[in-house]
Amino acid sequence: MIRREMIKLSKLLLPLIMAFAIVGCTSLSNKPIYNDQGYAVTGYDVVAYFTENKAIKGSTDFQAEYQGSQWLFASKEHLAQFKQSPERYAPQYGGYCAYAMSSGFVVSSDPQAFTVYQDKLYLNYSLSVRENWLENKAQFIQEADEYWQQKVTKN
Template sequence: MLQKLIFTLLTIFSLISFAYTQDEGKYLVNVNKQGVILDGYDAVSLRDGDVKKGLSTITSTYHGAVYRFSSEANKTRFDADPAMYEPAFGGFCAYGVATGSLVGIDLSTYDTSFQNLNIYNYDKSIARKWKKDP
């Protein structure tokens, strides 16, 4: 069990260091072709437990990803503390990152119970595995 934990932590730290290229100041994030993260859903509303699609007219950019918001109020909240709303692991599946893969996410797997991070997983069965052994 301890070896598995050490391996998982080393994998996560390796991917995190890979995800940030210091030379270019770029982050590896799960975005679409337009550079939009979270499939265009409002990160603030997700954090509040609501699922709202963001508008293409209300946006902010953080760590190379475009965030969309359903209201100016949510944009203001995000801009005040973007790290609070940023998805962990660049918006990739948490379980996938822990096992060395960069895969997409299902927004219905959203969870903040692990160290108050914004965690997403590939699907609900993977989310259950993550909760069992993060």
């Protein structure tokens, strides 16, 4: 019984441990929104996650500034939707990995590893980390929300 629980735990933690070993953790002190390549969510259109249910690269033709970051969109319509309600479309935890955040770590994310759940966008470090996160997302969200509120928003 204990061995089975240990195997299950290692299956959940291994992708996260690998992520930390490969890229390490990031500091939030000057980056409340995850930026890569100069754009929030690595330049992917956050509205498309909700309207198309897929990751679509944005265009520099359609961009907006929000929370100190540049956001790209695939169309003028998506840009307008975002400008109307950016907090609705912005990813949880500033776009950092939701699974890592649940353990109190700040780790980059992959725009392809996304989930829209209860009308909120969550990103994960990788597709394999996302699969583990999905197994118990309600608990991980609760834990990540607590960490985000206690540690991150106080900076």
